[in-house]
Amino acid sequence: MEDLRLRGFNTSSTTSTPPLHTLRHARRTTLNRVFMAVYTCAILAHLYHHAHKLIESTTLASFFITLSLFISDIILAIIWVMQQCFRVAIVYRSEFPENLEKVMKKSDFPALDVFICTADPYKEPPIRLVSTALSVMAYDYPTEKISVYVSDDGGSQLTLFACMEAAKFASHWLPFCRKTNIIDRSPEAYFASKHSWSSDAEKIKIMYERMKVRVENVLELGKVSEEYITDESERRALSKWTDEFTHQDHSTIIKVLLESSKNKDITDHLMPNLIYLSREKSKTSSHHFKAGALNVLLRVSAAMTNAPIILTMDCDTYSNDPQTPLRALCYLSNPQLQSKLGYVQFPQMFHGINKNDTYGSEYKRAFQTNPMGMDGLLGPNYMGTGCYFNRRVFFGGPSTFISPEITEISPYNIVANKPIQSQQILDLAHKVAGCSYENNTKWGFEMGFNYGSLVEDFYTGYRQKCDGWRSIFCNPKRPAFLGNAPISLIDGLNQCQRWVIGAMQVEFSKYSPITFGTRSMGLIMGLTYTYYILLPNWLIPYIIYAFLPQLALLNEVSIFPKLSEPWFFLYVFLFLGAYGSDLLEFIVEGGTVQRWWNDQRMWTIRVLSSYLFAFLEYFLKCLGISTYGFSLTNKVVDDEQSKRYDQGVFDFGVPSPMFVPITVAAIINLVSFFMGLMQVLKGSNSEELFLQMSMAGFVVVNCMPIYEAVVLRRDKGRMPVKITTISTCLVLTLYVLASQVLFI
Numbered sequence: 026m027e028d029l030r031l032r033g034f035n036t037s038s039t040t041s042t043p044p045l046h047t048l049r050h051a052r053r054t055t056l057n058r059v060f061m062a063v064y065t066c067a068i069l070a071h072l073y074h075h076a077h078k079l080i081e082s083t084t085l086a087s088f089f090i091t092l093s094l095f096i097s098d099i100i101l102a103i104i105w106v107m108q109q110c111f112r113v114a115i116v117y118r119s120e121f122p123e124n125l126e127k128v129m130k131k132s133d134f135p136a137l138d139v140f141i142c143t144a145d146p147y148k149e150p151p152i153r154l155v156s157t158a159l160s161v162m163a164y165d166y167p168t169e170k171i172s173v174y175v176s177d178d179g180g181s182q183l184t185l186f187a188c189m190e191a192a193k194f195a196s197h198w199l200p201f202c203r204k205t206n207i208i209d210r211s212p213e214a215y216f217a218s219k220h221s222w223s224s225d226a227e228k229i230k231i232m233y234e235r236m237k238v239r240v241e242n243v244l245e246l247g248k249v250s251e252e253y254i255t256d257e258s259e260r261r262a263l264s265k266w267t268d269e270f271t272h273q274d275h276s277t278i279i280k281v282l283l284e285s286s287k288n289k290d291i292t293d294h295l296m297p298n299l300i301y302l303s304r305e306k307s308k309t310s311s312h313h314f315k316a317g318a319l320n321v322l323l324r325v326s327a328a329m330t331n332a333p334i335i336l337t338m339d340c341d342t343y344s345n346d347p348q349t350p351l352r353a354l355c356y357l358s359n360p361q362l363q364s365k366l367g368y369v370q371f372p373q374m375f376h377g378i379n380k381n382d383t384y385g386s387e388y389k390r391a392f393q394t395n396p397m398g399m400d401g402l403l404g405p406n407y408m409g410t411g412c413y414f415n416r417r418v419f420f421g422g423p424s425t426f427i428s429p430e431i432t433e434i435s436p437y438n439i440v441a442n443k444p445i446q447s448q449q450i451l452d453l454a455h456k457v458a459g460c461s462y463e464n465n466t467k468w469g470f471e472m473g474f475n476y477g478s479l480v481e482d483f484y485t486g487y488r489q490k491c492d493g494w495r496s497i498f499c500n501p502k503r504p505a506f507l508g509n510a511p512i513s514l515i516d517g518l519n520q521c522q523r524w525v526i527g528a529m530q531v532e533f534s535k536y537s538p539i540t541f542g543t544r545s546m547g548l549i550m551g552l553t554y555t556y557y558i559l560l561p562n563w564l565i566p567y568i569i570y571a572f573l574p575q576l577a578l579l580n581e582v583s584i585f586p587k588l589s590e591p592w593f594f595l596y597v598f599l600f601l602g603a604y605g606s607d608l609l610e611f612i613v614e615g616g617t618v619q620r621w622w623n624d625q626r627m628w629t630i631r632v633l634s635s636y637l638f639a640f641l642e643y644f645l646k647c648l649g650i651s652t653y654g655f656s657l658t659n660k661v662v663d664d665e666q667s668k669r670y671d672q673g674v675f676d677f678g679v680p681s682p683m684f685v686p687i688t689v690a691a692i693i694n695l696v697s698f699f700m701g702l703m704q705v706l707k708g709s710n711s712e713e714l715f716l717q718m719s720m721a722g723f724v725v726v727n728c729m730p731i732y733e734a735v736v737l738r739r740d741k742g743r744m745p746v747k748i749t750t751i752s753t754c755l756v757l758t759l760y761v762l763a764s765q766v767l768f769i
């Protein structure tokens with residue numbers, strides 16, 4: 026079905042039109058496939074060996090040990106197979122935004138609605154939100170076609186104040202960007218980078234600094250005091266924050282801060298629309314976190330501007346390249362793709378990550394390499410930010426349009442040429458932003474962003490693919506968007522825990538990728554999504570490999586093949602093959618060896634902390650003992666913390682139970698490694714225990730920062746004594762249990 030709202034594009038596909046985009050398959054594809062075949066044979070041989078040993082086992086203990094290893098290796102094998110699905114069809118794309126105007130008139134470019142989400146002015150500094158908003162308002166795109174909607178789930182006047190300041194500053198910033206054609210359109214990024222300042226730049230810098238001080242002062246005060254209010258309309262908007270107002274209980278606030286048909290910048294050019302929105306909240310209705318916020322944005326924007334293209338962003342991810350909408354348009358305007366193209370996703374990338382990425386915050390695989398593999402199939406998953414949608418994708422499959430309950434917010438509705446501040450439009454906007462508006466509608470289930478998972482982004486993109494849409498991964502050389510990554514260990518682990526819980530919610534929903542997904546998207550595509558939702562299953566092999574061989578070593582029991590047996594080499598090949606191919610891919614995609622090393626270490630740490638606790642929390646919730654929340658990732662850090670981060674020193678600081686399992690593993694591996702070493706030096710059992718000792722040794726090398734934090738460090742980020750004590754007690758208990766029950 027041709028999308029009416031996208032009409033106006035050049036739909037003739039004559040060969041003479043210059044290309045808007047091209048595609049190339051990765052050269053390593055054949056090599057990957059050969060390696061896959063070899064590695065599969067090795068896995069099968071290995072599993073055969075296990076099965077054989079299992080049948081031959083004579084005692085209950087050896088049966089149990091072999092069975093545990095067998096199960097672990099089966100799970101690892103399944104994970105490996107799913108990982109290969111990302112490697113069979115890797116593609117690279119290029120866009121040619123410079124050709125766009127040869128294909129269509131600038132005046133025919135579709136309108137663009139930008140959604141920016143924020144939820145707490147103290148965890149997400151409003152000044153950063155300001156920069157994010159300005160970075161898109163200053164896009165190289167017809168300004169009057171851009172509408173920026175800021176959704177404030179924190180319901181805070183401080184955020185509204187920051188947006189008011191942004192609107193005023195924009196009337197200087199936009200002409201400045203146009204005149205100087207700078208690439209950094211986020212003022213924060215622009216003024217932070219080293220530039221030789223012209224007098225114009227100097228002037229605007231002072232203006233920016235002044236605004237920053239005002240926003241920060243207000244934040245410190247906790248309210249907008251008289252001296253910061255400049256006119257009656259501001260006063261009226263801010264007067265909504267009465268004594269009864271709480272962020273969990275308040276009516277809808279919509280404030281149009283800039284209106285493109287009215288407001289001009291200082292050079293008399295039109296401005297984009299800028300709208301502040303805080304949806305109605307009440308303690309008695311569920312708000313569905315970010316997905317709920319996005320659905321309100323979808324409806325309010327439909328009432329006001331109803332642009333056919335929507336960009337979603339988190340408040341901390343600013344646009345780093347003013348050409349991104351043009352790049353997205355290269356795909357979204359392509360008549361061959363158009364009818365089935367749901368969204369164009371740019372990779373999530375971060376600024377402020379330290380040199381060796383201590384906490385693996387880059388998530389290179391999830392945000393960069395895996396999506397390239399998915400792109401060769403049906404397209405990347407939606408990553409929550411930096412994504413351009415075709416509005417139609419939120420209303421059923423490409424050929425099964427689901428009409429919203431009122432036609433005024435249908436993607437096909439042409440907005441009457443009324444000012445967005447007209448009473449009629451504002452009334453409609455308030456109506457669709459209300460708490461109870463969604464009752465008895467399809468919103469969140471068959472329409473809009475999907476509810477039911479803490480990874481609403483992943484889940485929504487997944488459901489859209491099941492409905493028959495495809496997506497495209499647009500990965501230009503210059504990062505298109507840059508966001509904040511957590512820079513303290515506990516923040517990173519909490520974030521990962523939320524993601525894993527979200528994945529489990531998808532796993533156990535009626536749309537599980539294992540069954541529903543593989544059926545609707547095809548096996549390989551279905552398995553890529555299955556890979557993510559099965560992440561918690563890493564727990565079994567990781568726990569077994571982190572403890573079982575080591576406890577056996579402490580009891581001088583050999584559980585792996587001897588040095589002289591051929592099976593020994595199979596083990597070595599499987600280990601080196603998996604790690605080696607992973608390292609190679611990481612390097613090919615621009616990583617460094619140190620970053621890879623930190624990344625693989627963080628994997629293990631996350632499995633033993635975030636995954637474990639996510640798993641526990643999920644089941645406690647099933648039993649009705651606990652409830653989930655969307656714990657926001659902190660975007661503010663204290664100086665000491667950021668100093669430690671810059672030095673690449675691990676930050677344990679807060680006594681979180683998440684640190685216990687990793688500390689237990691660190692201690693057991695260290696002790697067993699030395700015990701094993703002593704055995705080998707004594708010459709007894711050395712052949713049998715060599716592999717176990719090497720395994721413990723590998724973990725020990727990985728755990729260096731933990732030993733340092735436990736023993737050597739005295740700063741605030743050291744391992745809390747409480748955690749060390751609890752962990753040591755657990756190690757002793759485990760040892761006693763193992764030697765009394767398993768290895769007697």
Ligand SMILES: O=c1ccn([C@@H]2O[C@H](COP(=O)(O)OP(=O)(O)O[C@H]3O[C@H](CO)[C@@H](O)[C@H](O)[C@H]3O)[C@@H](O)[C@H]2O)c(=O)[nH]1
Nearest residue numbers: 142143144178314315318339340409410479480655657658
């Ligand atoms: O009730 C809420 C909770 C969060 N948010 C916003 O959601 C965004 C993401 O929150 P953040 O704490 O930064 O989470 P991250 O884990 O860093 O975010 C990743 O994971 C989320 C899903 O868990 C996705 O929504 C994000 O786009 C993706 O970047 C932020 O802009 C928040 O303001 C809301 O608007 N309302």
Ligand SMILES: [Mn+2]
Nearest residue numbers: 339341509658
């Ligand atoms: Mn974030």
